[in-house]
Amino acid sequence: xxxxxxxxxxTYTFGFTLIEILVSLTILAIALPPxxxxxxxxxxxxxSSENETTAVNLLKYKMAEIEMLGYPEGTGEDEGEFxxxxxxxxxxxxxxxxxxxxxxISVTVNWLERGREKSMTMNxxxxxxxxxxxxxxxxxSQGGGGR
Numbered sequence: 001x002x003x004x005x006x007x008x009x010x011t012y013t014f015g016f017t018l019i020e021i022l023v024s025l026t027i028l029a030i031a032l033p034p035x036x037x038x039x040x041x042x043x044x045x046x047x048s049s050e051n052e053t054t055a056v057n058l059l060k061y062k063m064a065e066i067e068m069l070g071y072p073e074g075t076g077e078d079e080g081e082f083x084x085x086x087x088x089x090x091x092x093x094x095x096x097x098x099x100x101x102x103x104x105i106s107v108t109v110n111w112l113e114r115g116r117e118k119s120m121t122m123n124x125x126x127x128x129x130x131x132x133x134x135x136x137x138x139x140x141s142q143g144g145g146g147r
Contacts, residue, residue: 048113055109055120058082062090062107063122071128072103087111101128 061082066072072094079091093106103126110119 044114051111051113051118052120054088055111055118058088058090058109059107059120059122062092062109063105063124066092066105066107067124067126071126071130072105075103097125102126103128 075094075096077091077093079089082088082090088109088111091108091110093108095104095106097104104123105126106121106123108119108121110117112118
């Protein structure tokens, strides 16, 4: 009997086959564009939400500023910016209504977002508290003349 030794041949399986690489690249090619588009849209929505939140806060600020000045002497329009070089601007309009001593005040904030102008408007009414209040005949007959 001969003692011949057989040489063992080792097969190494440390790498990927060409098919495995092609399949993984195909999966990436299919999945990556929608994922990138979703991230891009999320970024755009975040910026848009931030602009709208800022616009609401600036509307409240400008409306409070107008209300603090008291009942306006006349009607008209005014405009400006919120600080030098701000991307947000404002327009205010004061109009008479059908009711004496009641004015309609409109404030609009506008800004540029991705090359398009956007705006947001808030309206309120302001009464002239200096006008004399008329008593109704019913209040006078009940003795509730406000004194």
